[in-house]
Amino acid sequence: MIALSVLFVAVFTAIPIVASLGLSFFSWDVISTPEFVGLENYQRLLHDGPVLKSFGVTLGMAVAIVVLQLVLGLGLAVLVNQRRLIWVRTAFRTAFYLPLLASTAAVSIFMGYLFDYKFGVVNYYLGLLGIPNVPWLTSGFAAATTIVLIAVWQQVGFTFVLFVASLMSVPTDVLEAAQIDGAGPLRTLFRIKVPLISPTILFAAVVALINAMQLFDQPYIMTKGGPGSATTTVTISMYQKGFQNLQFGYGSAIAIVLLAAILVITGLQFLAARKLVFYR
Template sequence: MMKMSRTMKDGFAGYLFLLPALILFLLFIAEPLIVSVFLSFTEYNVITPYRWIGLDNVRQFFHDARLGLMYGNTFKYVLILVPLHMVLGLLLALGVTRKISKRWKYFYRTAFYFPVLVTSAAVAVAWSFLFDSDFGVLNYLLGQLGFDRVPWLQSPRWVYAAVALYSFWKFVGNAFLYYVIGLQNIPETLYEAAEIDGAGPLQSFFRLTLPLLSPTIFFVLVTTLIGATQIFDEPYLITGGGPGDASRSVNMYIYEVAFQSHEMGYASLVSLSLFLIILLVTVLQFRLSRTWVSYHQE
């Protein structure tokens, strides 16, 4: 009887610890998700009461040519930003964790992660001046090297490069930090043993570092892919979605439909479609991770 009572007390204490997270989940995830599903079948503009319209928003969704363009733009962002953040973030982390003085390590860690802490809107203004076609620093430097000026924010071809440069500078610190933590958790004795066995730097990297770092790489892949699919700050602050709709993402489209056109019902349906795509891709990543992610160190 005493044992059962103690088990119940432990269970009750566990639920108490979970209660704050459960409340936050219900208020900020579950409840908005349920409301979005409901609003997807209504016409609602915040000002007047909602009106049930059935599948009208669904029909509009499948005939919205502009939405297809937004998804195409978002897919391009994923193809550009995910490899950029993952590969260069890893290279930066490898450079910082090599044998250099602690003072320089602290300096580089701070320098690479500091942009993440800076307000996006503030630095976006500075980057807009850097990308200016006539007076921007980047075009000035290109001119000094003998290259023609680049219409960073005016050309549909170059606008993705502008967003990628800003995104890399601003957010690569996240991937960099995770990689640094993962690399520090690899025992140094394994590298010493590999060196004794005659393994060179490349062999140690591909046969030792990458396999042991695979859980961190997987985490960075999942979070970076979700972030790139939900991209909003970079195109909104740097390009405004232009020129035309060339750089407008699905998240920007949802914002404009909901808060500028006041079509809350249709915006809810589009947001649900984005949520389902992210969910399916994430589940697929977890399934595929079983073939290449190793959580054991031998």
């Protein structure tokens, strides 16, 4: 029954990871014969300033994306959950989830036009208000912020749907008891609802971080990793080294280090969850 799923994971996940691990010990440009270099690619990575910087850029953007996604997803879920009419809840769930169904590449191209410095619609309407053009994609901090906001806008629907379903499963007798004891909306949210849905929050945080650490489409399409290297993520560095410079061994080493970093950070999340997550 699960053979097809196992085959899919093996062909598209497990085998490529093992192949990348093996390739990271070689120097290969596709044309010539692979040359075994041992740990040379990893030693080179430790002294490659631009690649190391891309790890810092990726981590900073990932943290911002995860925090915003969790906060906005929970806030929207709480507001929608207060609506008693079923069709209103359904309409909001559909509206917030729709961006997730759109192609990331198409969204990035569209957003690139919207935030264009000279011809973008956003700067046009800001100009009508007397605000000078904002360098959304041509200034380092602004470009990184814009990409973070776009990534959050497109991905928050997934977190939102998870939180809506989780909040609906909170026992009503617990909420009624809190109301009788005089707990207000904020205290009920942070002292009762959030602890009860903490397993869902952990799942959403882990998935959001894994996706954010692999951010590629938005920065590559909208800024090509610029201006300078302000939005050059690890996946862009990996793409540049492997597919543009034909250094497949070095690119594979970058990918393996990124995988290790994701595993370590995910492990830290689960360690923190021992004290922060409550299972009833």
